[in-house]
Amino acid sequence: MELFDVYSLFDIVPVKAEGCYIWDDKGNKYLDLYGGHAVISIGHSHPHYVDRISSQLKKIGFYSNSVVNPQQKELADKLGELSGMDDYALFLCNSGAEANENAFKLASFHTGRSKIVAFEKAFHGRTSASVAATDNKKIVAPVNSFHQVEFLPFNNVEAVERTLSKKDVAAVIIEGIQGVGGVNIPEEDFLISLQKLCRKYGTLLILDEIQSGYGRSGKFFAFQYSGIDPDIVTMAKGMGNGFPIGGVLISPEIKAEKGMLGTTFGGNYLACAAGLAVLEVMKEEDLISKAKETGEYLLKNIEANISHKELRGRGLMIGIEFEEKISSIRFQLLKEKCIFTGISGTNTLRLLPPLTLSIEQSDSFTGSLDVLKNSS
Ligand SMILES: Cc1ncc(COP(=O)(O)O)c(C=O)c1O
Numbered sequence: 001m002e003l004f005d006v007y008s009l010f011d012i013v014p015v016k017a018e019g020c021y022i023w024d025d026k027g028n029k030y031l032d033l034y035g036g037h038a039v040i041s042i043g044h045s046h047p048h049y050v051d052r053i054s055s056q057l058k059k060i061g062f063y064s065n066s067v068v069n070p071q072q073k074e075l076a077d078k079l080g081e082l083s084g085m086d087d088y089a090l091f092l093c094n095s096g097a098e099a100n101e102n103a104f105k106l107a108s109f110h111t112g113r114s115k116i117v118a119f120e121k122a123f124h125g126r127t128s129a130s131v132a133a134t135d136n137k138k139i140v141a142p143v144n145s146f147h148q149v150e151f152l153p154f155n156n157v158e159a160v161e162r163t164l165s166k167k168d169v170a171a172v173i174i175e176g177i178q179g180v181g182g183v184n185i186p187e188e189d190f191l192i193s194l195q196k197l198c199r200k201y202g203t204l205l206i207l208d209e210i211q212s213g214y215g216r217s218g219k220f221f222a223f224q225y226s227g228i229d230p231d232i233v234t235m236a237k238g239m240g241n242g243f244p245i246g247g248v249l250i251s252p253e254i255k256a257e258k259g260m261l262g263t264t265f266g267g268n269y270l271a272c273a274a275g276l277a278v279l280e281v282m283k284e285e286d287l288i289s290k291a292k293e294t295g296e297y298l299l300k301n302i303e304a305n306i307s308h309k310e311l312r313g314r315g316l317m318i319g320i321e322f323e324e325k326i327s328s329i330r331f332q333l334l335k336e337k338c339i340f341t342g343i344s345g346t347n348t349l350r351l352l353p354p355l356t357l358s359i360e361q362s363d364s365f366t367g368s369l370d371v372l373k374n375s376s
Contacts, residue, residue, distance in 0.1 A: 010334065017044030020354050020361055022340070033365055034340040038179065038211045038317070038352040041238035042281040049241055049277040056273035064264060071272035078279040079247075082288075083220040088233070088249040089256065092267030096210035096236035097125025099246040100173070102261050103232045104129045107171035107204040110254050115148040117163055117172040117203075121181030122151070124173060124208055133173055135181070154178070155186060157193045164201040171204045171232075176212035176222030179352075182344040183312045183319025188226040195228045204231040204254075210246075211317070214238030215282055215355050218292030218315030225314070238355075243274030287355040291315040298351070298362040305370055309347070318351040319344055329372055337368040 013025040020043060022030045032040065042049060063069070072092060080086030093099055108114055118124065118133040125131060131140050132147035150169075152159045163169065172194060178184040186194075198205040207230040212222035216238060219225060223233075231254065236246035246266070250256075265271070282288065295315035302320060303311055310321040322329075325346045333339045342350035351365075 012334075019043040019045075020357055028338055030334070030338045030340050031361055031364060032340045033351045033353040033357070034342045035352045035354050036242065037237070037342065038216065039237045039240075039242055040354045041214050041216070042241050042278055042285070042287065043354045043356040044242075046241070046277070046281055048281055048284075049274065052273045052277040052280075053243065053270055056269050060269055062265075062268050062270070065262065065267065069267065069269065069272065071269060071276065072267045075267075075272050075275045075279070078276060078283075079249075082279055082283055083249075084224075085220075085233070085249055088251055091248040091250060091261055092271070093246040093248065093263050094244050094266050094271075095125075095246045096208075096234065097127040097130040098263070098266075099210065099234035099236055099248050100124045100130040100133070100206070100208060101127055102248050103173070103206045103234050104133075104171060105261065106232060106248070106250060106254055107206065109260060110204060111170045111202060113168055113170035113203075115150065115169045117150050117152060117160070117169050119154045119174055119178075120151050121154065121178055121184060122173070122175060123178070123180035124175075125210075154184060155190045157190060157197070160194060160197050164197050164203050167201050169201070169203045171206050172198055173206040173208055176207055176209045177217060177314060177317055179211035179317070179350070180344060182321065182348045183317060183350060185222075185312060185314060186226075191223060191226040191228050195230070198231070206230065206232045206234065208234050210234055210236045211352070212314075214278070215288040215291050216315055216317050216352070218288065218295055220288060222314060222317075239278060240271060240274040241278050243271055245271040245275050282355070285356070291355040291357075294357050294359060294362055297359055298366070301362065301366045302369075305366055306373060313351075316351065316353055316355055316357060319348045320351075321348045323347070329369070332372050333368060337372070339365055339368055341365075 014022045015025050016023040076090040122135045124133045129147045132144045132149045207223045209221045213235045231251045233249040239245050308320050309323050312319045344350045
């Protein structure tokens with residue numbers, strides 16, 4: 001049987017990974033500044049992570065959400081403590097798109113409305129309402145397009161007020177930092193106004209922290225730079241360090257009713273073991289502060305040494321926009337310097353490394369990029 005051919009692949013077969021490094025089947029060692037798309041938070045194959053998942057599997061790997069799983073509550077407690085959001089409630093699911101679907105559903109149940117507001121260049125996933133709220137017509141199929149979604153310009157308070165004042169919007173969704181759209185940071189004042197307007201017009205505010213959350217920005221969630229209290233926060237990627245897990249944080253004003261949400265696999269024992277290991281390592285190794293420090297250092301180093309059009313980022317979520325297209329530089333980084341990086345659009349190199357990245361490893365990237373740029 002053939003695989004359904006939807007991914008553009010690099011000709012690389014990873015067989016082993018540790019910390020910030022990956023090895024391929026030919027013995028090449030790569031520095032991972034992509035983290036499997038912002039997923040690897042505590043580093044590849046962290047010993048505590050490996051132990052927690054494997055010892056859990058020896059006890060019990062799966063049962064459905066019809067029985068009590070005390071690890072879900074343990075995960076909620078540790079997440080509340082590290083994020084400072086312990087008055088919110090946690091719903092566990094399996095992926096980012098699923099977290100957003102559940103967030104839309106909650107907002108719609110709560111408000112009785114069905115319209116969604118999203119922003120230009122947003123990416124919220126590839127399922128029903130999540131893809132409809134994604135600003136990329138190419139990936140929205142006719143079956144997704146019945147959702148009522150309005151896209152507004154980023155950082156534009158007047159446009160938000162004009163739309164919300166009609167009082168028919170269930171939810172506004174915004175990324176803590178736009179990832180796929182090019183590492184675009186919402187202005188702090190914009191987020192504060194957005195929250196005020198949502199409250200004024202009875203709309204719920206959903207913060208999509210699927211890529212920017214879990215310490216990557218140098219705070220647990222990127223929106224925390226603005227001090228707002230969203231109604232709903234969605235997360236995934238870094239939450240499981242590669243084990244599929246997603247979550248929705250729900251403010252106390254939104255009340256649960258039996259059966260309103262559900263999932264077969266969400267919050268299973270292995271996912272909880274992975275999620276707990278991530279939070280334990282993040283706390284033990286102080287990874288949020290580390291991401292902030294290494295990120296600030298890396299940003300300064302790039303600013304000073306690499307010619308670019310615009311540099312954007314917070315913590316270890318960094319976009320370097322160039323005047324020229326960068327697919328060949330990205331390819332050279334990978335093939336000649338053995339460094340994995342991400343991309344946004346055609347001109348922006350996107351860095352999403354594990355939060356354990358060291359200063360020396362970040363230097364090795366800046367040095368290699370400098371050499372390649374000067375020789376091209
Ligand atoms: C901001 C954001 N939201 C949602 C998603 C979708 O997550 P998933 O691929 O786990 O469904 C992504 C994935 O890249 C993302 O970056």
